[in-house]
Amino acid sequence: MISIHDTISEIDAQRVLVSLGYNGTARPDEGIRNQVDRCIRKASGSFRAAFKEVPVAGMEAGCIATKYGRIQSKNFATIARGAETLYFCLVTTDGDEEGADDQCSDLLETMVRDAIGTVLVEQGVERLIARMEEETGQHLCLPFSPGYCDFAVEGQRLIFSALAPRPLGVRFDETSWMMTPIKSISFIVSAGGAVMERNPCKFCSLTRCFMRRTAS
Amino acid sequence: MTSLFEQVKGSIVTADSETLETLIPLFRAKHSIDEMFQGVVYPALDTLCHRLQERTLAIPDLLMGLKAVHLLLEKTKAHGFSPMRDRCIVLGVIEGDTHDMGKNIIRDLYTGYGYRVVDLGKNVSIETFTERAVAENADVVGISTMMSTTLTRVKEAVASLKRARPTIKVMTGGAFLNAKISADIHADGYAESAATLMANTELLFS
Numbered sequence: 001m002i003s004i005h006d007t008i009s010e011i012d013a014q015r016v017l018v019s020l021g022y023n024g025t026a027r028p029d030e031g032i033r034n035q036v037d038r039c040i041r042k043a044s045g046s047f048r049a050a051f052k053e054v055p056v057a058g059m060e061a062g063c064i065a066t067k068y069g070r071i072q073s074k075n076f077a078t079i080a081r082g083a084e085t086l087y088f089c090l091v092t093t094d095g096d097e098e099g100a101d102d103q104c105s106d107l108l109e110t111m112v113r114d115a116i117g118t119v120l121v122e123q124g125v126e127r128l129i130a131r132m133e134e135e136t137g138q139h140l141c142l143p144f145s146p147g148y149c150d151f152a153v154e155g156q157r158l159i160f161s162a163l164a165p166r167p168l169g170v171r172f173d174e175t176s177w178m179m180t181p182i183k184s185i186s187f188i189v190s191a192g193g194a195v196m197e198r199n200p201c202k203f204c205s206l207t208r209c210f211m212r213r214t215a216s
Numbered sequence: 217m218t219s220l221f222e223q224v225k226g227s228i229v230t231a232d233s234e235t236l237e238t239l240i241p242l243f244r245a246k247h248s249i250d251e252m253f254q255g256v257v258y259p260a261l262d263t264l265c266h267r268l269q270e271r272t273l274a275i276p277d278l279l280m281g282l283k284a285v286h287l288l289l290e291k292t293k294a295h296g297f298s299p300m301r302d303r304c305i306v307l308g309v310i311e312g313d314t315h316d317m318g319k320n321i322i323r324d325l326y327t328g329y330g331y332r333v334v335d336l337g338k339n340v341s342i343e344t345f346t347e348r349a350v351a352e353n354a355d356v357v358g359i360s361t362m363m364s365t366t367l368t369r370v371k372e373a374v375a376s377l378k379r380a381r382p383t384i385k386v387m388t389g390g391a392f393l394n395a396k397i398s399a400d401i402h403a404d405g406y407a408e409s410a411a412t413l414m415a416n417t418e419l420l421f422s
Contacts, residue, residue, distance in 0.1 A: 021274030031231070032276050107320055108279040114317055153365060176312035176365040 003050040008123045019115040039112045047124035051089040068162045073151040078203045083190035088162040091124040092184040117183040141198045143187035153177045159186045221255045228260035231280035240291045249294045269411035285328045298330020306354040308336030315362040342373045361390040371401040385420040
């Protein structure tokens with residue numbers, strides 16, 4: 001397992017506002033914008049990431065075999081067709097932006113900090129993928145996480161078994177599969193030398209899924 | 217000329233605490249606590265929730281409004297004197313889930329409307345839900361979860377609460393739930409969002 005520690009120096013304020021619900025006709029007033037900016041300035045931007053290369057042992061319809069177990073997902077198997085290898089990955093924050101309600105009586109600030117944590121870990125995933133592409137010279141697909149699309153949440157165990165016991169200090173609940181720290185994202189990506197289709201959502205029929213990604 | 221009621225209500229909706237502070241003594245000199253709830257607090261919160269539902273506001277705007285309501289209740293020492301004070305709501309996030317942001321928003325909204333709220337926090341066991349709901353003589357128990365994996369526990373909690381007190385009303389809420397799932401697990405109601413919370417709650421009492 002390779003682990004890295006990095007910092008997002010520019011947390012995307014616009015994405016934080018979208019995460020807070022300003023994604024349509026609602027417009028944040030100056031007070032909300034100032035609060036977001038203030039909390040972003042206070043955020044460390046620090047995140048940690050780990051990944052491990054996992055060779056493809058075999059492929060059948062809707063399933064990829066690896067030495068750690070089988071990935072049951074028709075959509076991921078479709079996008080990984082032709083891939084040379086897979087990477088199992090985990091990104092987590094240092095927890096500064098969560099659990100804030102325990103220390104902070106202001107629910108609005110807690111919510112803003114939570115949204116910043118969400119955006120930070122998402123930007124951390126993007127940074128990790130960009131860095132892996134640069135360092136390996138391979139093309140990677142968009143991240144595919146257990147519990148989303150047709151990848152059962154039990155896939156969490158597969159990723160954790162490949163990485164390490166409590167990788168980066170992250171653990172998950174055996175019943176709910178929820179990770180602690182909350183602002184953690186586990187995912188798999190397929191990788192190959194040739195330019196491949198990157199977006200698994202292109203093969204998914206759930207056109208109204210709220211997590212649907214339109215990026216190519 | 218805009219009435220004092222409208223001015224106070226407007227300062228809550230726009231979260232203008234400076235204006236609100238200047239209006240509070242004028243308002244209290246002329247009006248009772250009950251008039252304040254009926255004529256200002258409820259209409260202001262209703263307006264905020266309506267705008268939330270039509271998506272011209274987002275949750276942070278509602279929270280700013282709730283802060284203004286809190287300021288009004290503090291300055292008028294009206295906490296605990298609302299017409300809703302006899303209704304007790306017990307809230308918590310089910311065991312296995314620690315996503316409590318939604319539950320906290322609902323807690324603050326119920327508190328703003330003047331309900332007596334007992335917040336059990338997050339990762340709450342079925343036993344705790346049941347024991348506290350009975351001990352507090354709760355009218356409504358709100359169980360929140362953001363995850364599909366904890367649904368079995370929510371279902372067990374509903375059954376446990378009904379066994380302990382068959383007349384208790386149980387409402388569920390959370391990103392993954394909907395009215396059908398809520399009915400399937402025998403909950404009495406489902407709160408889709410803060411915007412419809414009061415309407416959903418009133419249905420339980422009708």
